[in-house]
Amino acid sequence: MSHIYLLGACAAKWAQEDIGTEYRNSFNWGEGRRLPDESKIVHIVCDRALRGTGLTSVRSLGERVGIVLGGCFGGLASYERFRAGLGKAGELQPLAFSFSLPCIPASVLSLYYGITGPVVSLSTVVEGGGTSALSTSIGLLQSGLCDHVVVGTWYFPSDTALQCTGLTQAMAAIAILSSKSEQLIGSALNIDSATTGAQFNSGVPGITDSLLDFLSFRSSPDTQCLYPLNSVFSASRRAN
């Protein structure tokens, strides 16, 4: 089995009202202004994760890069907005209908970074997002569908999501995995040979608990980026 490397990771949490400002400060992209907040948080975190990894030409990553994003309650803020206009003449917002699709944040990344490889959106339960996304992304790499994967999870406290989870902050966590580490910076964690992790249903042994924790928001503080990889993953690196 070929090795898979972790090139970098970022996670962040926001209060809803701070997202717009943060996004405007991060991007000068016309298309981005109309995006729903859940896409904006994924975009901000992905940008931070990508820029620290050594990948070049991040606006035209091409067909050997894939995306796997897992989210629970995806698209619901837009769903709620569109739904509120149903039955009221002139109040329907067609764009809100389009943005209610849970796959929109992944499509935003594909569009912005020129990613034309496999793009997957997963619906997950709150506690299972990291495992499902990681398992799927490793499967894409092992099947040779791409060489690098942007893998992540996100949560946005729409009215419904808030009612179901009680979680008030918007969150996103993104990691960059690769099966081609030799082209990149040398500090990548070799996930496959790590020995401390959980077994899960992709059949990949030794995935680190810490990466799963990171993608499931269990270990990261409000904002954290890791490149070269340190702290959170140090135990796994020692095990290598």
Add this chain to the structure above:
Amino acid sequence: MRRVVITGYGIVCAIGQDKDSLADALAKGRTGVAPVTLFNTDCCRCHSAAEVGSISPGTFNRTERFLALAAAEALADAGLTHDSRHMTVFQGTAHGPLDLWERGGDACGAQPARLGETIWKEFVEQVSVTTLTNACVASTWAAGLALNAIRRGEIELALVAGAEVLTDFLFCGFDALRLLTPTQCRPFDRQRNGLVLGEGAAVLVLESEDAARRRGAPIRAEFAGFGVAADANHLTAPDISGKGAAAALTHALKDAGNISQVDYINLHGTGTTHNDRMEVNALKRVFHDDVATIPVSSTKPMTGHTSGAAGAIEMAICLAALEQELIPPTVGLEEPDPVCKGLDLVGGEARQHRSNIIASINSAFGGNNAALVIRRYR
């Protein structure tokens, strides 16, 4: 590389609530499109859809009843009993069991990840479920993930499912986007003016060839190839150049063993001008002049566009076409649009044709394209 075969399938859609009635409808070119009865469409421009109609009552919501019926048929078709200990499910849906929520049920339990939760547990002791929400390629993608998991040797058997239900949210949303036809869905026709929505579910049983042969399972076809590509061009509109869909199809044909000849292609064929142009360009990019030798059609005028379930439902249609030795027609296609010049579009009636290799293509909001290839098993 391990070969993967399809040993059973089941379907519930507007033109049939089992595979036999599906095959009959495909042969006769029968459409399931009729005036909407599930909800009020007074505030919409369009008033037709392909509803499943009355289904046997049960404890589940409508989406899950579709799924339960299709799963029961698929498992029986594959000769599998309901007492399997463990099963892996890859399922695709755009919005999940929205009907549960919209009829006053629990919003927290109506999310896509909860789709089929009760059903799968009824069938097996332990179930591992991956839910894809890639809009209209969700269940095509589900099939691809299952294929590759079996090829990698992680599992020997998987269920692939797609399910979508018509709700006023979905209907009014497409209507607000001006994507629904106020007249008749007729992909690739000069007069085409939009899509018609549908609903339903399909479930397919995938197994490694070795596992299927070991248990003497009926092998319906080989699942030979899968390919994907993103447009990275526009958030909600397809890339008219067809580059992404062409890349997905090219990858699928390569994955199936570098094949260059296909006997039939089931197109995404929604009935919108943009999709038609994109798809025609994609076919010409892949096959050049040889495109004239490949019969193609869209079955969405019969089933309606079933969003996240479309990939699985159209895969079931391809299996029926293979088994029944026919090519389903593009119902409503009377005068092909000039942009389709050079294509062998099957309109009017089903064509008798013994296919060995069939491809199916789907494309989605967000510029996501996926294609798969099935092959007559030898």
